[in-house]
Amino acid sequence: MPELRASALVDAPVAAVAGALLDTSLIAGFGVRVPGPLLCLGDELAGPFGVRLVVTRADLSGVSAAGDFLELHTDLVVTGAGTMVVDRVSWKAVGGVVGRFADVTVGRGMALRVLQKRSALLATRCAELVAARVVVGAAIVRSGRMLAQQRSFPADTAGKWExxxxxxxxxEKPSDALVRECFEELGVPVVVGDQVGPDxxxxxxxxxxxxxxxxxxGEPEALEHNAVQWFTADELPAVxxxxxxxVLMPALQALLN
Structure with missing residues (x-):
């Protein structure tokens, strides 16, 4: 398969860059139909000319999507000067002289223009996320299970888990905020560790x-939610x-495996 590569250095932490890659607004402008505002493992993307791709990776290492005729991979490499973003696009070429001509003059040129435009959008979105306000969450693990709580309000999210x-x-420091929030919502003290997954x-x-x-x-209680429950790694995707x-399921399951 023909392949095109491009790379760019982004002055942002890898968690922010990986988070920006999850924002589907970065690809929706290229005529790609997406299922929602965030890329999630297993999502199907519909592009021009009947191209369909399935998201096969979306984590701190980058994102990947693959279909019958096209594959897209973005790898993230942490450096001393920021995060290196390495893009790889590969596709099935049509055989014959005409096919080779179209590959060189159309396929590669179009892919390069898309990557260049996406690179500019990514840098802008990363800058926004670095400066953004933060909501913190706790991946509390005990005996191979993770704690989640079921929302009671507002009406449009009641019954869902978080x-x-x-x-x-x-x-306030993020770690201090998380200690405070866990005590207010669960009535228990927690010790905060490292970040899990992207922003x-x-x-x-x-x-x-x-x-x-x-x-x-102590033992967690549902002080502000409908319920609290512990889930195994195998149970997490069905919640x-x-x-x-x-979006964070791959990183959360890795904590339990």
Whole structure:
């Protein structure tokens, strides 16, 4: 398969770059129909000329989508100067002289223009996410299970599940905000660990940032939600998650495996 490669250095942490890649607004402008505002593992993308792709990767390492005739891969490499974004596009070429001519003059030129435009959009979106307000969430693990809570309001999200957490207040550290939110929502103290997965865009100026956490005592209670429940790695995909939490399934399952 013919392949085109391009790379660009983005002055942003890898979590922000990986989060920007989840924002489907970066590809919707190219005539790609997407199922929602965020890319999720298993999503189907419909492009021009009947091209269909399935998302096969969406995590801190980058994103990939593959179909019968086209494959797209974006790999992220952390460097001392920022995050290197390496794009690879490969496609099935039509045989014969005409096919080779079209491949060189049309296929490669179109792919290069798309990558260049997407690179500019990505840099802008990364800058927005770096400066965005933060909502924190806790991936609390105990005995091979992860804690989730079921929303009771507002009406449009009632009954769906999410990880515990909430907004970081002005002047508050994300880790301190997460300790506060877990005590308010669950009635338990937690010890906050490392970030899990990418920053997930919620709005133009708001991101969800998940951290691994452990209980420091007590038993979680549903103080502000309908219920709390522990789930195994195999059970996580079947849970009716809020969209932003569902995006993080690969990273959350990795914590339990």
């Amino acid at each position: 990880l515990p957490g909430g907004r970081v207040e002005a002047g 997930v865009p919620l709005k133009r100026d708001l991101v969800l940032r998940i951290f691994a956490a452990e209980l420091a005592g 009716d998650w809020l969209p932003a939490d569902r």
